[in-house]
Amino acid sequence: AASEVNKTAHSFDKARFEALLNRRFFYAPAFEIYGGIGVAGLYDYGPPGSSLQANIIAEWRKHFIIEEHMLELDTTIMTPASVFETSGHVARFADWMVKDTKTGDVLRADHLVGGVLEARLAGDKEARGLAAAPPAPDDKKKKKKGAKAAAVKLDDEVVKEYESILAQLDNYSGLELGELCRTYALRNPDTDNEVGEPQQFNLMFASSIGPTGQHPGENQFLKLPTNLSYLRPETAQGHFLNFSRLLEFNNGRIPFASAQIGRSFRNEISPRAGLLRVREFTMAEIEHYVDPEDKSHERFDEVRDIVLTLLQKSVQESGNNGTIRMSVGDAVAKGIIANETLGYFIARIYQFLLKIGINPARLRFRQHMKNEMAHYAADCWDAEIQNSTGWTECVGCADRAAYDLSVHSARTGHPLVVRQALKEPIVTEKEVPEWNKKALGKTFKGDAGVVQKLVEALEEPELLKLKGELLQGATVIKSEDGKEFQLTPELLTIERKVFKQSIREYTPNVIEPSFGLGRILYTLLEHSFWAREQDVERGVLSLPSVVAPTKVLIVPLSAREEFAPLVQEVSSKLRRAGVFSRVDDSNTSIGKRYARNDELGTPFGITVDFASVQNRTMTLRERDTTDQRIGTIDEVIATVVELVNGSIDWNAACARLPAYDGVQAVE
């Protein structure tokens, strides 16, 4: 059987972890050789990071797009300002910043408040003789470097106030943040200077299309200059603008979803070090269009029993952060999650995250508080994953209601609606004026239109009254300014007519699961990292096969030519079976080559040695246990293919292949 492994012998060491990611080029700050040049928040992915990301995306595509027959889109990043003016982003997609009154340095207001209060609480703990606690799991806001406060004991009441503020930090408006700064004398921790009033800073990058001044802005929809454009901060608007085409592609049926994977941009005020708050990032977004009167989901039964950890809005708004464990079915039944479709997607997000290797014990769904919610959202749950910086929003799942489709429709006059054929047409009867247009024109000339409008504005009872009068002969109608018009049966009659409404027209609601792939990737790497019990320096990334950058490492004993045909054979057999392998014939020991690949998260290794040439056997090594087994070339390939596809586990592989004890080797 497989060996036992102790992955928790050493506690998580962030410095060692980051050194590994950097050494193996998972990612690195962009423009590193230019010394960074003031462009924090931009990262390049190297070969293992790119492959890991590509594999996460491939799995996402399978799990969502293919499994649920979503309609994939690929829309532009560059977007005319008018679109974001309509969507509300020009006015409201902003963070609050404060300026240091002396240096002019810019800080995010909520980060300032959070950082300083946390530092004071830590100082209080120190003063009370309690060890400065390690960053608590709920420590959402990362501490700023300079935010260390002196060990000053605080009143018990003040501690409670601070804790309550921190629990609601995402809920404050700019005014309130400014008031907090004044009330608690919060200063820039880096300089100890006062800060000014919070100001809004729009997070969209602006650019300009075409040779400057070429577009005179004559378009009817434009208030902003024609050539002003923004880089999209989300892919969603690209979906909404194409709604009519998508609906048509789906044969007019609803519900359905569109999906898009692509880059978005946010001009963050203070990007964090690392992938958690960056200025350019890859998103995967789904817009699921649903009848507002029926948000049930036909596959809800498949996820009903999945139990999730939930942190409700009401709990946070009362200044706490206690979670509950509850099945999706119960949460929807109790109205904690608003409807089946929202619940279905929350559960599918949960399944996806587990599939790629996220630790379920460090995953919760947190509901947005009122002020925290994006301007377009009616309800929102974030999949938050715990990492060394605290709980991090990695997936948002928002009910955008009919907001976006309605505003674009109103702005452009293009109806973004569903027309549903009613099974039973709705039949109504109504009194309707029937005009003799010719006589009307002749009688009233320029006032004909006025007369018509006056009659058509009448409610049913008045129309009935008029009908009666006309049946008896002529009558008079008065306009608002007191002008009188004589109506006769020659000019009009009022008739009862039957109307059949066979189409229902409505603006669908949108449920939007939105994935930040960089945050997921980073957190997955943290969850996968551990160090060998006997040697803390030997880091391992236990990435699941499905996302591991390379599935199999082929290690010839040396770069000698006699191994080449075998290496070629193994490599091409694996490729034909759809398994991505790499050969490492570099000039170091096999042990060192395996250690390097443990760091790269490569789950399996195949050694080609003299026995392979002589007996056609190979050894197979598993990353986590470092177990080695032996078999014929074809046995080993068949086994590793099944391991990578997930149809067997390492225990099953051990039952098939005998342990390798070194005796089988040929010198």
Next chain:
Amino acid sequence: AASEVNKTAHSFDKARFEALLNRRFFYAPAFEIYGGIGVAGLYDYGPPGSSLQANIIAEWRKHFIIEEHMLELDTTIMTPASVFETSGHVARFADWMVKDTKTGDVLRADHLVGGVLEARLAGDKEARGLAAAPPAPDDKKKKKKGAKAAAVKLDDEVVKEYESILAQLDNYSGLELGELCRTYALRNPDTDNEVGEPQQFNLMFASSIGPTGQHPGENQFLKLPTNLSYLRPETAQGHFLNFSRLLEFNNGRIPFASAQIGRSFRNEISPRAGLLRVREFTMAEIEHYVDPEDKSHERFDEVRDIVLTLLQKSVQESGNNGTIRMSVGDAVAKGIIANETLGYFIARIYQFLLKIGINPARLRFRQHMKNEMAHYAADCWDAEIQNSTGWTECVGCADRAAYDLSVHSARTGHPLVVRQALKEPIVTEKEVPEWNKKALGKTFKGDAGVVQKLVEALEEPELLKLKGELLQGATVIKSEDGKEFQLTPELLTIERKVFKQSIREYTPNVIEPSFGLGRILYTLLEHSFWAREQDVERGVLSLPSVVAPTKVLIVPLSAREEFAPLVQEVSSKLRRAGVFSRVDDSNTSIGKRYARNDELGTPFGITVDFASVQNRTMTLRERDTTDQRIGTIDEVIATVVELVNGSIDWNAACARLPAYDGVQAVE
């Protein structure tokens, strides 16, 4: 056997073709419901376009990245200005534009020249009584709408001049374009106004990072404002800046290649309608790093015999456009293609394009002329594919030499070089001055450095002379400004020393195949389009299975519930075999559903009817022939899986499954 199909019964009808792409939402102008708002050159891909693009990318990844073990990268789009200042893009990545002197309209200078001269030539043909020729295959520049000229006969000599200018159009500088406008009285064809002198317009989109004014620009590398940034116009710089990390990842070995697929942006002066000249596009770029002294390629033998159509630089520069057919091996041997590595990639590009369905008869490789070449390139060949607008550059294959790595290295001081351990160290002997530093300082004080430099600047013969003099006692050395210094054996001796150089350090050259995926996708769609012989309205896209958006359409006879379990079974069996299918149970006839899928390029259709329920048989339809065959559910699935994988063709499938004649149906 399979039926015969005549795909050329109708000539290519662009209007019908474009209507199809629009109707089936392959792609559409972005922000269409906003009326376009002056943002030409931006397109959204709908579901079939997105899938087609994703499949082309997946095949590209297999053909290049996996097959050749390239190192994949994913770098940022947003790039600080300094990087493009170094790369030369700030100064030189520009087109020449001219302004209409009255309206201020901006035109691309080369388009103006090309358009007007072509219109005049067409007018000449008309005047000579020759039918206005259809756009010639070499008609590289698309005619502007307004460019129609009157039927005026030209002198034979003028015709020759015009033709020669058109053949070299890409070769003119801004000055020359201005001169052509004056010499031939070329005016804005839309207004008939004169145009001004050509001016450069930089094609990069600019933006700004961070809250305005936050970055005071103190970084050493910066001349431009710190927060000025550009959206990359190519992915290449992201590769080059990471060269050292990539080399290390590759264990210091060369040659190797990095590869990246991603968005790039060019602020085109006059984007064309359609995907051929857009402002935002997806590229796939390879940077292959090679020893400048050895540009052989170890797999060149695999492509040596591939025969290509080549259009050489020298031919174009003499005002002609005759091509030759020649094997890659011969072209490299004759120096037409500069080296094996360039030849290897040209051949691999050719193989890739054929694999995804490009017609080889409409594919040529054109060498860039001198002035046409990008500022960084030493040699360049474009894969040009013919479509209804003429020959279109779809892939560039440039030898960028050491340009980029050298300039970034010089700017940043970070060496972007390869250090190669020499197998045989190079041993040299040299005369070297050995100083008594203490005595030197005491004797010459502030001039000690000057003296040292004077001696160390001496060539070997002079050093030998000095050695002799010192052996005999004191001697004198003169500085450039005539100052004399007395040297003695106490201050220095000259000694013969042995030097071993075991490392060779060099800047690699870069061969860059660069793919414009939108242009390839569009041209592939054109090459795939035809109409049924018996009905010109019935358009078909004969996309190869490997790139077709959907591989198999499952068509239940009706949406009746009894078909649901079978549809489910077929769909999940196909999914398990890795074949992407869609179900169409919409409320129209099977014939209409197939016609829709012929337009979508779906190669195979499976019909589920009452016979399927009763006898577990299904029919299989092939898109191009419309042949239908019948078999058991499992036979049909096995056959269609092999068809999609390309392991059998339709003829082989027909040998396995009997023809369906309708008799097997159950009513």
